[in-house]
Amino acid sequence: xxxxxxxxxxxxxxxxxxxxxxxxxxxxxxxxxxxxxxxxxxxxxxxxxxxxxxxxxxxxxxxxxxxxxxxxxxxxxxxxxxxxxxxxxxxxxxxxxxxxxxxxxxxxxxxxxxxxxxxxxxxxxxxxxxxxxxxxxxxxxxxxxxxxxxxxxxxxxxxxxxxxxxxxxxxxxxxxxxx
Amino acid sequence: xxxxxxxxxxxxxxxxxxxxxxxxxxxxxxxxxxxxxxxxxxxxxxxxxxxxxxxxxxxxxxxxxxxxxxxxxxxxxxxxxxxxxxxxxxxxxxxxxxxxxxxxxxxxxxxxxxxxxxxxxxxxxxxxxxxxxxxxxxxxxxxxxxxxxxxxxxxxxxxxxxxxxxxxxxxxxxxxxxxxxxxxxxxxxxxxxxxxxxxxxxxxxxxxxxxxxxxxxxxxxxxxxxxxxxxxxxxxxxxxxxxxxxxxxxxxxxxxxxxxxxxxxxxxxxxxxxxxxxxxxxxxxxxxxxxxxxxxxxxxxxxxxxxxxxxxxxxx
Numbered sequence: 001x002x003x004x005x006x007x008x009x010x011x012x013x014x015x016x017x018x019x020x021x022x023x024x025x026x027x028x029x030x031x032x033x034x035x036x037x038x039x040x041x042x043x044x045x046x047x048x049x050x051x052x053x054x055x056x057x058x059x060x061x062x063x064x065x066x067x068x069x070x071x072x073x074x075x076x077x078x079x080x081x082x083x084x085x086x087x088x089x090x091x092x093x094x095x096x097x098x099x100x101x102x103x104x105x106x107x108x109x110x111x112x113x114x115x116x117x118x119x120x121x122x123x124x125x126x127x128x129x130x131x132x133x134x135x136x137x138x139x140x141x142x143x144x145x146x147x148x149x150x151x152x153x154x155x156x157x158x159x160x161x162x163x164x165x166x167x168x169x170x171x172x173x174x175x176x177x178x179x
Numbered sequence: 180x181x182x183x184x185x186x187x188x189x190x191x192x193x194x195x196x197x198x199x200x201x202x203x204x205x206x207x208x209x210x211x212x213x214x215x216x217x218x219x220x221x222x223x224x225x226x227x228x229x230x231x232x233x234x235x236x237x238x239x240x241x242x243x244x245x246x247x248x249x250x251x252x253x254x255x256x257x258x259x260x261x262x263x264x265x266x267x268x269x270x271x272x273x274x275x276x277x278x279x280x281x282x283x284x285x286x287x288x289x290x291x292x293x294x295x296x297x298x299x300x301x302x303x304x305x306x307x308x309x310x311x312x313x314x315x316x317x318x319x320x321x322x323x324x325x326x327x328x329x330x331x332x333x334x335x336x337x338x339x340x341x342x343x344x345x346x347x348x349x350x351x352x353x354x355x356x357x358x359x360x361x362x363x364x365x366x367x368x369x370x371x372x373x374x375x376x377x378x379x380x381x382x383x384x385x386x387x388x389x390x391x392x393x394x395x396x397x398x399x400x401x402x403x404x405x406x407x408x409x410x411x412x413x414x415x416x417x418x419x420x421x422x423x424x425x426x427x428x429x430x431x432x433x434x435x436x437x438x439x440x441x442x443x444x445x446x447x448x449x450x451x452x453x454x455x456x457x458x459x460x461x462x463x464x465x466x467x468x469x470x471x472x473x474x475x476x477x478x479x480x481x482x483x484x485x486x487x488x489x490x491x492x493x494x495x
Binding site (some may be wrong): 022033036039070073074078079080081083084085088119123124 | 180196198200202203206210212214215216217245323485487489491492
């Protein structure tokens, strides 16, 4: 099995910083903005984006704008896999009604995770708009879903595996293609 | 996990996983939209051969919140009252395509028979069989103890906590399931009962046992005290002289409550015989977590149904 590194730690930092500023640009500010990370690594990326925003925009407060959305119970492949562990969902206290929700995930592949996330969001409220930010878009979509903010587009074959490592949970900061 | 027949079948990891899932289910139960699509298309049958309010309704709510279709089947008003056997009833349900069957039956071992006989393909959940076991009650009791006494509940067990189970242990499936599950989770379980209602085999499995509630309270600083219902309907002989005497010697009243530590929680699986094993002062005190037990029942049963019915095979 071969593996090659396509994004280094500093590449990831630059991509996260750029995505953070693109989100603010398209939202015309940080008001009504909610960042929701999708476990596991989407949560870490959402935290990193929030850190960039806090540094650059004093009016942005992470504790009222940052949350996480566990989509396990909304998946369409539950019965085809072993029982998955459910993790915490936390929505900022103000709720998501009439807010602009940015979903954050590490890799966009089939689009099924995002489909599940959209279903889950509907049970928490009615956002004014939902956007999608991903670190890597590897193609091979199975649903009509696209990302609004992309760290890097990576053409891959279906057989390949993308491994995202973030220092919060892994030893390294990198994106590796294996296979 | 395919079936849930006995609390003793659960490993420490499985038990903690179910309790952790229940925490997330509790969050769902606090939302405005208390519904998940997780068990869409699955059919759950509530097969109740014995009267029940709490258990049946909480299983029904749990299954519906997970979007399963629920069929309620009670022995009264069904073909069972015409003499249909458990086997024929089970095969009828199988023909209707039940993915999960929740069974309560007056005969000990009924759930086990249903799970191992081959009459039925689906998962079996034991919701109380005779005087044998009631594993989901034990899970919700463990969940309540962890919720009230552990600061960081997620992932934690009950190691070192002292729990007393008091009263009619001989006829109590709640006591049998709790003894096993609480031990698995690391708690120290003490059985406290009149000698006539405390089988020796069970006493040997506990950390200790007492034939006097007053002595137990004075010697051990309990974290939780679980009062059992006196099950007059299952008693075929007289196990104690009179209800008045039982209430006086074995009942948890305001005076005994005052002798417990301020943080000790008071539990009861319900339905309560107020004035017999527990009086109003104890049942409605700030130490009482009896209503929390009922509320937690729904979350814990959602977690059990999730672990049994949602996935394809074992826990990852």
